[in-house]
Amino acid sequence: MSVGRSRSSATAITIQRVEASLLGITGRPPCAGLDVLVAPLAVAIGPYHRHAYGRARFRLQLMEEAKDAALEEFCRVSNQTREALQEKILSVAASARECHGGDRMVNFYDDHDEGGRKFAEMLLLDGCFLLQFMVSMCPDNPKAPAEADPLMSRAEVHTCIDAIARDVMLFENQIPWLVFEALMELRSGVPVDRFLTLMALAFQAGNDDDSTDPKAQHDHDDHHHNKPPHLLGLFHRRQIGTARTQSLRVPKLSSLSTTAVELAEMGVKLTAGRTKKFGDMTMAKRQWRSLGLFGELSLAPVVLNDLTACWLINMAAYEACLGATQADNFAVSSYISVVALLVNREEDVQELRGKGIINSAMSDMGTLEFFKWAAPHLRVGHRYYEVFRGVQEYRQERWAWIAVHRFLYRNYKTIGAVLSIIGVLAGLFKTILSLRQH
Template identity: 40%
Template structure:
């Protein structure tokens, strides 16, 4: 029989003989106690395994302070991609890891991104040369914000060549990455051969990479550079977001395809603050991805921009595809609220005259590789920081609500086709690819109050009109048969009319 060494077997007899407390159990016959109690000695912990109380207390205090600091900085931190959404990108992590350029420390130094390091350095040189700024002047500006910028990242930054980035290396990285972004986002595509080469060789990938959640630098770095260079990146983000997610003309799609949508005016149109006069309400975002989300939803009504709960207990369990919705008399339409108008992710279900059938209007969406990546990363941003104030009746899941609604409407490929036909969805992907993406996305997203508010509107329509819905569904499903029958009746009536006219004297 094998022996088992119990934890207390190492105690000495003396330690066992000195109990630190006494426990009472029923059933004892000890004379010194009541008939229903027995005294059981509990040995103390050996002195060598007792924690050092002072060090332990200090560790608890430091942990608490560190977490408090993280919570206070949650709106300005550069977050990691949330674990519960990592299944969306599959094994390749295409929505997390940049494909051509690293911005910030999280992916800095990765082998497959080294080619762009030379381009970033050349871009920094071109930016400063064109503006007449010295490297020392700009570098000192970066140094003044470097320590604050470092606090925006996780404590455990990744290793680069086996070691952590020193403060000097971190400042060098901010300098190069920040100058590259300002150069790329504000330079004229037609005037700079290096920028032309970047766009032609990897334009769409660059467009995707600079808006990844883990591929950001703090806004305070960009703000310091914009103050020196008199250039503003916000105009580019406004134009880029509008064109990529809701292109309306073939010309815009051509620009979007090559990743070179930018202000086609001169650089002077961006200098100073004139280009950003209409952007005061998102003047200080934490980073470029947050700025992109802000410009896309800035003109939505406040309650929708915050994803505000309309009324308590409105969480219907309704799940309905696009085809079934149309069969029920709810017409799908593309709303006038688009990414260009700052009303992206808007959705609303309402009754329409004269027969009071329903209409579900959603912001139109164009999907390509860059757009899909942006949507996933904006949803991830909402998940990690909840962009709205910390109140119980708002949750900030604006983009997540919109994507959850689209995912609910897609049960089969015919639903995707119906959304395309209605103008709500346009995509370079096939119906099968689009369906697979949204079904995977819907499994991981957290639907927000905007989603449940709209679902409540649809559910209310369905509950109030059961007879009308049944009639409409019958007509919709048998419209070909009904049309053929009506044609037959028309032909029969014509024949009977002709026969009747022949019988007249």
């Protein structure tokens, strides 16, 4: 079967190099090197890292035998021959190629791949591996021995589970969703939703499972109705929640500068959002005895470590690929940028830790440096502007109350000490007066 090489105008380029989609993201951040953010550590998915060099090539080649084992298991469960699966993937390979654009590694397949069969074989191996990895991570019988699983029984897999889980959410390490669709037509029961729920636990302190939340379940099932471009795109959609704005226009605001400590001084309470979605950022007035003097800024709580920092940056890279083609985009980028504005000192990080918004495995300085490094490279969307429009309105409407609250907040220890001294003096005065009367 021949595969056409002309680019369809209707096919969107959804998998790009991070360097091309997010300028500056490949600089060395304070918390990690380039490989920790972009390149896979254990398994290469798609064409971009297929031909790594040096130690990286040796490390990634170890997983190729596991891919063959996953393909054999897929053939067994689906009752299909390898040749039949190859023809199935070959039928969608041309569209899959266009999703990568004109990258040099894709062009390599064009120049050395008669009929597109090598490219299709790569998609087949990677697709079967990912689907089998989901099955192995979310088995129907969790008590079944690992030795019985064709993938987990392999040493190169069960010793690198964390690295594999990290790699499958890298922006450069994706294959188009249409490949998954073609394979899942032949094998039902792949626990995609449960797998995404399991991956999302990495962002949550205490591993609180939200799978019973009706809203979360709606997000899990969304791919049945609105097809994602790839696995990372589906994971991103699940983590940001539903869109709330329709306009693509970007509002103009004056320069913004508000730290977590400054918000506390203004009477704005920082709270951890209940939905745990990065897109659900809100700034509202709190009704206190109907006066509305206080404000409340709600942000999704997040666990920050090397894994989640890597995923945040890769989701931001995916948002940069989408650009402004969708209303209410840049949700993760906006979240990172909001937190970056809130932290200028280690005391600000401690304030966010105390409010349950950031649970970081990094030091206060390392956490501060991560957000300050990432934010300048990111675009922001309406969620970002909505939050700080609310902060500006609160400042303008409650300026007198803010001045009073700031004075009380900064001097509450001194005021408490003075009141204590006054209390002591008042007690002494009453005692002396009582003695004189006696």
